[in-house]
Amino acid sequence: MLRFVASLLLLCAAAGAAAAFTDGLLPNGNFEMGPPSTNLKGTEVIGRRSIPNWEISGFVEYIESGHKQGDMLLVVPEGAYAIRLGNEASIKQAVAVRPGMYYSLTFSAARTCAQEEKLNVSVAPDSGVLPMQTMYSSNGWDSYAWAFQATRPFAEVVIHNPGVEEDPACGPLIDSVAMRALYNPRRTNENLLKNGDFEEGPYIIPNTTWGVLIPPNIEDDHSPLPGWKIVSLKAVKYLDSAHFSVPRGTRAVELVAGKESVITQTARTVAGRVYTLTFSVGDARNACAGSMVVEAYAGKGTVKVPYESKGTGGSKRAVLRFVAEAERTNIVFFSTYYHTRSDDMSSLCGPVVDDVKLLSVRNPRRLMRRL
Numbered sequence: 434m435l436r437f438v439a440s441l442l443l444l445c446a447a448a449g450a451a452a453a454f455t456d457g458l459l460p461n462g463n464f465e466m467g468p469p470s471t472n473l474k475g476t477e478v479i480g481r482r483s484i485p486n487w488e489i490s491g492f493v494e495y496i497e498s499g500h501k502q503g504d505m506l507l508v509v510p511e512g513a514y515a516i517r518l519g520n521e522a523s524i525k526q527a528v529a530v531r532p533g534m535y536y537s538l539t540f541s542a543a544r545t546c547a548q549e550e551k552l553n554v555s556v557a558p559d560s561g562v563l564p565m566q567t568m569y570s571s572n573g574w575d576s577y578a579w580a581f582q583a584t585r586p587f588a589e590v591v592i593h594n595p596g597v598e599e600d601p602a603c604g605p606l607i608d609s610v611a612m613r614a615l616y617n618p619r620r621t622n623e624n625l626l627k628n629g630d631f632e633e634g635p636y637i638i639p640n641t642t643w644g645v646l647i648p649p650n651i652e653d654d655h656s657p658l659p660g661w662k663i664v665s666l667k668a669v670k671y672l673d674s675a676h677f678s679v680p681r682g683t684r685a686v687e688l689v690a691g692k693e694s695v696i697t698q699t700a701r702t703v704a705g706r707v708y709t710l711t712f713s714v715g716d717a718r719n720a721c722a723g724s725m726v727v728e729a730y731a732g733k734g735t736v737k738v739p740y741e742s743k744g745t746g747g748s749k750r751a752v753l754r755f756v757a758e759a760e761r762t763n764i765v766f767f768s769t770y771y772h773t774r775s776d777d778m779s780s781l782c783g784p785v786v787d788d789v790k791l792l793s794v795r796n797p798r799r800l801m802r803r804l
């Protein structure tokens with residue numbers, strides 16, 4: 434019997450090691466499995482382990498879609514349930530991962546009554562505080578990405594509300610916690626930039642129609658968008674072709690906050706050599722209409738690309754030719770103007786950038802061998 438148990442344990446350990454998480458919702462990541470009714474006091478969850486697969490701490494509520502709070506009707510993006518984190522409350526789950534790999538966490542969150550909300554997302558020793566005061570989607574829900582590097586075979590994912598509101602039932606709602614292993618894209622002889630088509634990035638929850646916000650880099654040491662950094666005050670939005678018009682492939686980036694939404698990558702260049710930076714500028718078919726301008730910088734070279742958006746999708750190619758001044762050149766994109774969706778006049782939106790390519794003009798092949 435003992436031997437049987439021992440070999441069973443070994444089997445489990447082997448299976449555990451092989452089954453590092455790749456992508457999708459975490460187990461019960463959409464909270465559709467709730468606590469037994471005996472562990473609910475109204476909406477308050479009683480007991481640290483009463484939500485399957487999760488451990489909670491502090492004042493956590495289990496909210497059914499359609500729940501009324503004063504004159505506010507709470508909706509849930511996926512399935513019928515979500516949780517709400519009160520002051521200093523948190524939820525956590527341990528996930529099998531591969532040490533050394535990078536992972537991006539995606540979750541959906543909505544503010545309820547508090548105005549200035551933040552969430553502290555962590556996988557020790559990394560943590561990031563994501564502000565939620567700027568809303569980007571019309572229904573109140575946004576999805577956020579945050580990345581970390583696994584240091585151990587298990588990642589303890591913690592989402593914590595550091596808030597101290599007067600009313601503890603004013604905290605943010607959380608739903609659809611998902612994760613994706615990121616691979617590190619390489620430069621190729623077709624492109625001196627990594628991940629120029631943005632195909633590699635955070636998990637997009639299939640049933641969400643509002644993309645994923647990638648917060649500024651200051652809040653995240655490891656980018657959920659490999660190769661790229663968001664070096665601004667506000668986030669950029671990561672879009673999928675299932676719900677948006679995307680110039681090429683299945684993913685693109687929307688510059689949702691004018692000059693406060695800046696995306697950059699540092700390329701290796703040879704001083705004195707001529708390069709061309711080509712890229713697509715378009716709109717996401719998300720009712721974001723108007724005269725748009727995307728500004729691109731490469732070292733001292735700059736171009737402003739006008740794009741007339743009807744909000745119905747479409748794109749054009751643009752080019753910036755420049756002479757590199759150093760061994761490293763920063764490639765930078767942002768939107769000159771702020772835009773809001775014409776269907777709700779409140780959610781921020783903007784031009785889409787995709788399919789960014791950098792090549793040396795004279796002899797790209799010889800350059801590639803040297804790099």
Ligand SMILES: *[C@@H]1O[C@H](CO)[C@@H](O)[C@H](O)[C@H]1NC(C)=O
Nearest residue numbers: 553554555560561562593595
């Ligand atoms: C966020 O949470 C982590 C882990 O619990 C903690 O180390 C860090 O200090 C927290 N950050 C803030 C700003 O509360």
Ligand SMILES: *[C@@H]1O[C@H](CO)[C@@H](O)[C@H](O)[C@H]1NC(C)=O
Nearest residue numbers: 458463510511512639640641
């Ligand atoms: C996504 O939506 C489809 C169609 O509405 C539904 O069948 C499916 O169960 C949903 N998936 C999740 C994970 O909620």
